[in-house]
Amino acid sequence: MTRRLLLLIPLLLFAALVVFLYRGLAKDPAARDSALLARDFPAFNLTTLDDPNRTLDRSLLKGQVTLVNVWGEWCPTCKQEMPQLLALADRGVRLVGVDYKDTRENGRQFLDEFGDPFEVSLFDPEGTLGFDLGVYGAPESFLVDAEGVIRYHHTGYITPQDVEDVILPEVNKWQP
Amino acid sequence: MAAMTRRLLSICLLAIVILTGTAAIAAIEVQDFEDPALMQRYEDLTTRLRCPKCQNESIGASNSPIAADMRERVAALLRNGQSDRQIENAMVSRFGDYALYDPRLDARTWLLWGLPFGLLAIGAGVVAGFVLRRRRRDGRESASAVLDEHERRRLEALISRHDAGSHGRRNDGGAP
Structure with a gap:
């Protein structure tokens, strides 16, 4: 009887494989x-979109939970995402933008047209900060805690549903 | 006539393949290195590193902007005298293990690398078990077939008596 049961072992292994692959x-x-979760936000030295003479570094992100959103005028999904970012700003979330691989003119025009939820937007025309963040397509968002550590990474579009179900809970979770 | 059309068709197809192929190559910028060894390492690295935006393309084969950024960074790091390992680390720290076609052996990937060898060992164990059992059974059978001195003499006696008996009978039967 036990020998009969031993014959079932290959079948069971096969079933497990099927479930796994399915x-x-x-x-x-x-x-x-x-790759950046639980790591410090990468160092940067960038001017702001508004003012080519104002340079900021990562101390900007210390002190409170911040959602860093990487966007660009050339990115259609970023336009669809703006209402959700404006809603987050209304709910008291601090947002910092990174205008990624863009021109100043286009970036400013974009914010004029679709609204500006950002406390400040960093201007990253070469995509150096984007590269250090491992951004491979805008929009991407990084939640940074008060210590400047990346706690959550949202790749792609933040849907209205994501605002309630994902972003706001994460923001509250990392509140000091 | 049909053969001619077919040949014409295949020439057209070939032309399309060649033309689109060169177009894709033309879209990827050429990196110039003084040192042919560096050039070789550049080509190896851009084949080994995976484009994070694409499902299955190396950064050397992809036209996506992020792949171009990564190639540029690889070239810059090579010129800086960094080792292959350092360059791979730079990419993994930003884009994750996904950036490597060959995952590294570490605490999270030992199962991935070890499983084939583990399965091979289990298979070898099962086969060895079968072989050993078969051999032990055969050994028992041949051991029981070996006769001691007394038995052999008895056997010879039986055979010779049998031979003599059958001879006698045949002679008897053959007589008119």
Whole structure:
């Protein structure tokens, strides 16, 4: 009898493999954790979009929880995301923008047209800060805690649903 | 006629393949290195590093802007005299393990690398078990087939008596 049961082992292994691979089919291949989670926000030295003479560094992000949003005028999804960012700003979330691979003129025009939820926007025409953040397509958002450590990375579009279900809970979670 | 059309068609297809192929290559900028060894390392690295924006393209093969940024960074780091390992680290720290086609062996990936060898060991164990059991059984059978001195003499006696008996009978039967 036990010998008969031993014959079932390959079948069970096969069933386990099927379940494993079947689950893999339903997973989003683009979803993966950021390499920067629990690490310090990378150092930068960038001017602001408004003022080419005003230079900021990462001390900007110390002291309170901040959502850093990487956007660009050339990015259509960023336009769709603006209402959600404005809603977050209304709810008291501090936002800092990174105008990524853009021109000053286009960036300013974008904010005039779609609204400006940002306390300040950093101007990153070469994409150096974006590169250090591992950004591979705007929009991307990074939640930085009061110590300047990256706590959450949102790749792509923040939907109205995400505002309530993901972003606000994360902001509250890392509140000092 | 049909053969001719087919040949014409295949020439057209070939032309399309060649033309689009060169177009794709033309879109990727050329990096010039004084040192051919550096050039070789650049080519190796851009083949080994994966474009984070694409599902399955090396940064050397991809046209996406982030792949171009990464190639540029690889070239700059090579000129700075960094080792392959350092350059890979620079990419992994920003874009995660996804940036490497060959995942490294560490605490999180030992299962990935070890599983094939583990399965091979289990398979070898099962086969060895079968072989050993078969050999032990065969050994028992041949051991029981070996006769001691007394038995052998008895066997010879039986055979010779049998031979003599059958001879006798045959002779008897053959007589008219």
